[in-house]
Amino acid sequence: MRLLNRTAGRLSRHRRGPLAGLAVLLLGLLISGSLYTAFSPAQADSQPSETEKVAQGKELFLASCSFCHGKNGEGVPTVRPGYQLGPSLVGVGAAAVDFQVGTGRMPLVQQGQQAERKPPVFNDEEISALAAYVASLGPGPAIPNAADYSIDDLSDEQRQEAISRGGQIFLTNCTACHNFQGAGGAMPRGGYAPTLRGVEPKYVWEAMITGPQQMPNFSNGNLSPDQKRDVIAYLGSLEDTPEYAGFSLGGLGPVSEGLFAWVIGIGGLVGAAVWIASHTTRSKKSKVNA
Structure with missing residues (x-):
């Protein structure tokens, strides 16, 4: 009985120690966190909602696209009537953005007759956000599956x-x-x-x-x-x-094939005819001199 009293006294003194409360608090947090992790439903990597994607896309649009296409995608007209610095994007749909930005044609490096394909500036997540924002401006073709x-x-x-x-x-x-x-x-x-x-x-x-x-x-x-x-x-x-036909000439069809025929084919025939004629003339002169 005395041994039990002594043990209880020691535990009571330790509970009144300055670090006892902190240790109990940390132990409670550890146990509750472990239980929550063990019994809470597993969740996949959180994906941004459509509203969040539109908001992210708007920020990217204002920073990278609004100079040519306007702050609301309405387009930017020029001094010349009927011409715009950038066309309106209202109603072009997400597919147009995915194509133009995904192939690197947009943003343009400089104005020209045609936008050329180049490495894309934005990553897939940013392209998806831009497409979501432009799609919110008006209905249009969606990105295909x-x-x-x-x-x-x-x-x-x-x-x-x-x-x-x-x-x-x-x-x-x-x-x-x-x-x-x-x-x-x-x-x-x-x-x-x-x-x-x-x-x-x-x-x-x-x-x-x-x-x-x-x-x-x-x-x-x-x-x-x-x-x-x-x-x-x-x-x-x-x-x-x-390519079963051999040299394909770039597969450009009659343009490259016709050029090859005229320059190499007919040019070779003309050169052969000139060579034959020149040698025939020399042989005739040799016979006359003899």
Whole structure:
């Protein structure tokens, strides 16, 4: 009994010590934190809400885009009537922003006839925020999902049919500018149709639904979503098709082929004819002198 009394006395003295309260508090925090971690529902990495993305995109827009497109995306007119420093972005949709900014065409380095592709200035999160803000200005085409332009879920026979259909659509609507191999070509007034070789399928889809620069807009009324997917499938098949004809001359079609024929082909024939004629003249002179 005396031993129990002594032990209780010692514990009572330790509880009255200056560090006892702090130790108990830290122990309580440790236990409660451990219990919360163990029993609280697991949460994935928090993603910003749409409202937060729009707010972030507006900040980026005001800092990087408002000089040309206006503080509210209304565009900035110039002194010349009918011309703007930057067009209005109201109603262009998120797809237009994803295409222009994702391919590095925007922001422009300098004004010119055509915006060229270059490494993007913004990362994926910032591009998504800018697209969300511009989409909030007015309804427009949305950024496509991979299921919109992929043919991975089709059978081999269906894939070949999609490629064949896409080739016919491409030859009918696109070869006048991009040529039959999608290698691009010259356009009036200093512009050009860019090459489609190596371009991500998402950007091809976005270009068709937004009509950037001199390209026409292929809405769903002009080309259905399945037809757009078939065109992308055809362009993908060009990447995997070997060049059986040898030297492709850049795949630019009759321009480079005609130049090669005139300069190398006909030029070689003229040179051969001159060489034959000169040697024939020398042989005749030799016979006359003899």
